[in-house]
Amino acid sequence: MQPVRPELWLGGVLALSIAASLAIGPAGFGLPGKAPAAWLIFSEIRLPRAILGALIGAALGLSGAALQGYLRNPLAEPGLLGVTGGASLGAVIAIHSGATAAFALALPLGGLIGAATSTAAVLLLAGARSGPVTLILAGVAISGLAGALTTLALNLSPNPFAAVEMVFWLLGSLNDRSLVHVWIASPLILAGAAILLSLQRDLDSLSLGDDVAANLGVDLSRIRLKVIAGTALAIGAATAVAGSIGFVGLVIPHLLRRFADHAPGRLLWLSALGGACVLLLADVAVRLLSAFGDLKLGVVTALIGAPFFLWLVIKTRQELGP
């Protein structure tokens, strides 16, 4: 018997995750009946949340897998190139400046401007033709700068409420996101995902080194630009509407790599599906646990992701010996 293709069973899990996200919430279980209030909850609260959960989870998993494949480093994660830090800074500045009080969409727009600015800065700093190491260094440097400026904004926050708003936003959440957020984020995420998914063969070729990849017809500077652009679009948009959500982009490719025969190209689709499943289910968990307090989505993914990563370290140690 042929083993079931991992794309198929992950697709099945994703369908169940979407259904769970649509059906479960503090307002009760199940899909809406005829009551208008229930329909309102469904279309205004649960539907955008499910769409954003799936898209943002997919963006995180996909970008993590693409960066790990391009940098040939299993520790790469979507925030490595400074996009997450830049988007966070942009959103925090939007809160700090009071722009969000004037109009609500200042928050995601600030995030998008921050993501674009940090990506441009990383590109400028790394230069047009540099290799992976320079790119990582530039990303770390810009992330560090964005982080420093973010804490400065927190430090100088005009009042405690603004500080709390910034901190909660930084933790990452899908609470109270509307269809407007879906319209802002989804075209950018889908465009970024399309760019990253076009790299399947190039990433496979890169796994035998730069010279072999070049011999197989890969244009090394074009693939680099595509990885940066795809990540910036997908992660910039995701962070701009949901805050920074950690661990999904790091852990999901690890978890699924064996099902892709360790080929970085095939891992892209799997990680997109897997990331979507995990973020949707984590968001369902957030809602189920809301009776015990307002948990943020980024906190839950970190709480799930960190122990998993510990387990990965122990497993790797056992495989590689002492």
Add this chain to the structure above:
Amino acid sequence: MSLAATDLGVALGQRTVLAGVTLALRPGEVTAVLGPNGAGKSTLLRALAGLLPPHQGTVILDGTALGGFDGPDRARAIGFLPQHRTIHWPMTVEHTVALGRVPHGDRSPQAIERAMAEMDVTQFRDRPVTELSGGELARVLMARVLAQDTPILLADEPTAGLDPAHQLALLDCLAARAKAGKTVVVALHDLSLAARYGQRIVLLQAGRITADGVPDAVLTAALLKSTFGIDAQLVHVEGMAVVLPRRVC
């Protein structure tokens, strides 16, 4: 397909590694590139493969400068085995060999099976490449080049780390491809294997070609001494050429 370098010069950083190299490769024969460490063998092969932009002169593939080809077109013409055996993920042997089909946009089972059979790696097709020995990995990576099925084959020290049987099998395979009309270039350190399998020997020293011709004309005692600094002689045993190194001069 013809591949030729004219007055080729390549610099890596500030250092000039190749200078004034003119070399027209002929289909149907195995050309062995010989030279001491640092002579520029790998740089010559990488430049011929289009991986290093020349800072002087040109590399011409079928009448067009190599830089004018787009990646996949060049990849369908020239297969290149680098000296460094890099592998980043534990993919299976079969998956690795199948990468040779990327420029063709297919996964032709015939080409992949034939390449795996020629390099004798079919029996561990499902093993992760990271669990292979150095010589086994070298054969898998060579099979990737063979699966690419190109009219021009450039291999940088393909026999390094292989046991004697697989060294001979690999060079037999390349010789057969040459006989079938392909252009084959190998950089080698084993002078006897070069003398036996190369119809043409190109001797490199300090980035320049110092001799170019049939083995008997190139592997003379005088050239072996001036190029490699060894006292050696080309002898024929049972009709096969063998370079007998006596001592370091």
